[in-house]
Amino acid sequence: MDKERTNFFARSLKVLDGQTALKSQVSIESIKVWLQSVEVRLISALLLVALVRGLVYIVMVPPWEHYDEPTHFEYAALINLLGHRPSPEEVDRDLRFAIARSAAIHTPWRLKEIPVDTGDNPLPDIGITQVAHPPLYYMLASIPLRFTAAFPLEVQLYSMRAFSLLLYLIALALTVVLSVILLPDAAALRIAALSVVVAVPPFTRLMTAASNDSLVVLVGVLLLLIAILIVQQGWNWKSLLLLLIGFALPFVTKRTIFVLSLVPLLAFVLVVPKLWRRRIFYSALGCMLLGLLVLYMMPHGASYWLNKVSGRLIRTTTEIVHTGKRAVILSADNPDDKFGFAQTLSPLDVVRLPREELTVGIWVRSLSGEATVTGPRVTGTEKIDIPSFEVGEEWQFIWYRVRMKRQLDIVEIRFPAPSEGTIIYDDAVAVFGDYRKATAPPVPLDKETLEWDGAILRNYFANASFEEQVPILTAPKPLLSRIEKILPFGTIDLLMSSMGDRDFIISVYPLSAAFLFKSFWLILDSGMSPESVNFWMTIIMSLALASLLGWAWMSIRHVMPRILTRIVEPSSFSEHQTMLWDLVWCAVCMAWGVAMIRTHMQPPWPAYEYTFPIGRYVYATLIPTVFLMIMGLGLLVPKRWHVWLCVGLVVCFFSYDLYAIANKVWYHYVLS
């Protein structure tokens, strides 16, 4: 059995030797034969299943139900309307109200009432704007919207979902190519891999949503293929071109996957002839990680030497924005029954204030009642009740200490409505926010008065500043911040932002991993009973553990002896093919690592944990992850059992898929 397993591994990791590999193995004749094979018919049937299932998901999931779908749609629709990428301030009033009306009808949990446009009322809140995202997906998605612009909004949304479905199908087609390259001599594993990818319900759900995540998945597969092509091509100008394309793709796709740019870069480094030895590969990888760590740990990096700035920095805040990020005007006759504002802490700010006690300060006048400070939104909500206060006619600065336990990207200060106890004595109340470390005194104010919107306001925060003193080891990363300023999309800060509280992350690391794993594999909807959640998780976790066992077994049998005996290359072992699997591992580990950095769940988990789609952060590498799982299982069992393994996986995942569809129908259309 061992011999057979060894041979299988040698065959399945067959040499694709540089330029000659594809030419010798993938001849035109062999392609023709393969295309007429039963396997291709099965692959076609699976792709057909994916298409029809995708269409069913498109019409089955209620309009606007997907994560942030209204704002994703609005972004694409605005590009279609305006003809250019909209700025955050550019909003089409009619479009916004139309989306809100439709959302209120189809997904009442988003909006409790159907909004009516009276001409001067505030725009309805349909979610967090997506305009900050790179525009590639939205520009492409605006094309179908052009053809359906005359139809009702729901039809337009379906056309955008259909565009995502198209990306899904392309990603699946690339999966087939990837399976042929990675598993050239294991037809059963190829079928198993494609079947699992097709039948993972949350994946299909995400890939049929009007969201740039579908492009993320496609780019994830594409990057891996590019990396493989670079390895196949070797060190030449074509590889350089591929590298440039591969490096740029994530930056025009989504900020969350910029780290995957390193995959083609790694491949490019690997194909330097003298670096083809695997130990060199590991050394290069280690050096790269070490370099990043050093950059991260540098207290003040280059900026220290350039600016001679020590531990004290003064930074001005942005000016007042009428739309209210930093300031809102509340008046006694405010028709909007909400009294509050959200203060977004930019990632850079969070970096500079790691795990500290903050003071959230507000200037108030003529107000009494209780207030709450909440944050963050991304990883759950921390609510701090502020005791009752009463402020007279004079402006008063009130500050509250907030202990940052988790990633804190938005601080929200909210006063209850007048009906709930807040009293507004005067005709206008201004609330301005700023934040600083608790040790810093209230900021000096630049101006005494400001006339705005008919109200004379005093002591406003037009140009406030805060000071910070940072300990050396948890210092910000000015060097990276400087790089960040050169980059167009603010990616580095976004990722580094949550590393400020890494001590805390480490303490909840296992829980975060479990949470990611669950939301990765489980359907992104409520409605699944705890029993069914446990049932499917037990099955999938068993498969994952078995797969890891398979990889460990392979390592013990083949890699460890090589390391111990310093044998560079056994004759039956393919350096190239192994390198490809190394790339798959790297891509998956990078994506999971970044997602781990961004995930800060701690018990008790919220009741909606299964609806909280953090796992989608890793979907850029869902397909490579499935390949790793299938390959691991393939390594664990002898090859003659692979057909049975494939049958078992198909039965398992398609049962899960059918259950998920039934559950979705039940949840959306029967239960509520």
Added chain:
Amino acid sequence: MSLVKTVLAWFRRVGFSLQYWLVVAIVAACVWVLAGVELSLNVTDSQEQRIRASAYLYGEQKVSQIVRVPRDGLVGIDLWLLSHKLPARGELLVSITMPDQDDEELNLLAIPFAEISNQQPLHIRFSEILPTTAPVVQITLEAPSLTRAQAFSVFGADNSYSYGMMVINDQPRPQEDLSFRLYSQQLLGDQFLPVSRFASERPGIFGQPGFYASMFWLCFATYLWALIAFLRWIVSQRHRFAKSANL
């Protein structure tokens, strides 16, 4: 007849794949049509206790019941009315409005007294009201042509319906409810899938319940097709089973 024979002969000649998908398409069309066939009305909510005559209908008297519109829509209501002397002429006026918006009348019906029976509850049928259009409606009865001697008794009970209340002459009676049954329209497709709910408030073809039934049928047929392909693939891998059997 010869055309049928020709078609059948052609059908026999074409390959299995085409045969399969032709059958699937024909069945899908049938499913589409059949799913939209209306069945009898379905009681979706009710308050059927009849303890006393809660109100009398005559002259300027107005009797109303506020109800929550069921998720599947509201197409009819049963009310229990009793008259000791059934009048031959005149009409019972039934208006359906939204309680918060008095001016917005969703339906106004006139039912001849001759159609009202003491033996059966009064069944009132109207065009469908969807909960997204009007989550709550007020159904008001008036009989202006009747005198007190001809008045109808309208039956009701204590407050046993938690989503609404009785209103008499615009005066809310939170502790009382009329006796009623609310009806929604059921389709044949709803017996298997909630196709009416799928189609609710969706535009064009997406508003057709049959469309969803056909989609699910197509999905089922595709799974079946994949299963056939999978079985054929397993058979093609039989040499591996042979090896396995030799162990």
